[in-house]
Amino acid sequence: MMIRRMTAWEKLIPSVHQKRIGGRIANEILMMFRTGKKFSREVSIYDPIGADKDGETVSLLDILEAGDREVLETVIIKQDVKILYEAYKENLTDMEQTVIRMRYGLFGTKEHTQREIAEKLGISRSYVSRIEKRAVGHMREAFYEPAGNTR
The missing domain is CATH 1.10.10.10 (Winged helix-like DNA-binding domain superfamily/Winged helix DNA-binding domain)
Structure with missing residues (x-):
């Protein structure tokens, strides 16, 4: 009974090798996101582009709506x-x-x-x-x- 519990417990604890691989995968994913942001040309009309005189953020949509x-x-x-x-x-x-x-x-x-x-x-x-x-x-x-x- 005790041996069974130990093996079940060991399966739940990731090995050092698994931790290393998981860390590398996580780093690769983060790097991919960072390079993607660098080259991204998409802009949302909801993204803040500045602030008005009251200090509130202004989006592109606000400017488009206020335009002539x-x-x-x-x-x-x-x-x-x-x-x-x-x-x-x-x-x-x-x-x-x-x-x-x-x-x-x-x-x-x-x-x-x-x-x-x-x-x-x-x-x-x-x-x-x-x-x-x-x-x-x-x-x-x-x-x-x-x-x-x-x-």
Whole structure:
């Protein structure tokens, strides 16, 4: 009975060799975490980035929330313009691009009426209208499709 208790007790007590290996493994894990932090580029919006005049910590989220609505709107508009430009270049035929460019005065051109476009291109005004409608539809599809937007 006493021998059984001793062997059970010895199994619970780690040997010197086990302690050494456990220590080395723990050190390796710590080193891995330390080097990972050194090279990490991820930043959380909740991380403190400074303190305000009252001494309270300020996070990136606080600054973003306090920023002008105009800045946020400008960023959103720029993203929307980029999506629309890509849709214009990738989804429209040359004729559709020409009609849209002339109709809405894109890329520094003057805005034209459908009648003026029809005269310049030598087609009917109703055909210009159909081309414009089809082109706007293609751009609308491309605009809402990329990120599942629901505008």
